[in-house]
Amino acid sequence: MSNPTKKDDDSQKPSEADLSSQTNRRWRNHLFELLVVVLVFIGLSQWLNRHLLQDGTHIPNLTLPTLQGNHSSLNWPAAHDKTLIYFFAPWCSVCRLSMPGLNTLPDNPNIRIIAIALDYEQTADVSRFIDDIGFNQEVLLGNPDIRQRFNITGYPSYYVLDREGKVIHQDRGMSTPPGLWLRTQI
Structure with a gap:
């Protein structure tokens, strides 16, 4: 038999502060993932281009x-x-x-x-x-x-x-x- 004075933790709705905190955490995670992808892309691009002629190199006729x-x-x-x-x-x-x-x-x-x-x-x-x-x-x-x-x-x-x-x-x-x-x- 359950105790009527004890609240069931599963039935509690999260507060607006909890939802806001979860949303902020999710956005931070997405931004971090995007930053990692951008940094990997830049690094890969730099690595692929390492042998190409540098800016300012003059090309002869x-x-x-x-x-x-x-x-x-x-x-x-x-x-x-x-x-x-x-x-x-x-x-x-x-x-x-x-x-x-x-x-x-x-x-x-x-x-x-x-x-x-x-x-x-x-x-x-x-x-x-x-x-x-x-x-x-x-x-x-x-x-x-x-x-x-x-x-x-x-x-x-x-x-x-x-x-x-x-x-x-x-x-x-x-x-x-x-x-x-x-x-x-x-």
Whole structure:
């Protein structure tokens, strides 16, 4: 038989202060988890980029073949305020996902977008890849010397250069069109 004067702990409702305290604790936990994710992302990004050229590195003039068999040059000072150079390999699945996003960047006469193919066996492999993903920007054919000159150790990798050919941003891995656009605006 139960004691009528003794309150059952399970039947007590939490007070507003208890609920507020639990809500605050939950928010603090979520914020802490978000902070950990952001710090891990930043650390991973820094680790992936450790071999890329540093800000301020000057890129020399260069001329490379195009898919059409012509040649295209990068000369400094450039006609554009910024140049985005996107390095890819036709076998790269991340490139297959992220590269079409370059087509969605707003048309801006002050930004030149160039994709440079590396680590391919035949030009036909690059052409097939470009056709498959519907890429409609300028594509150049790189070589092992270009890969070494730009310190490319993984794909995709990209650089944003200023009018004088100096690196102002570099990154490696998946990037979204808004992320690439933002990097060209800074």
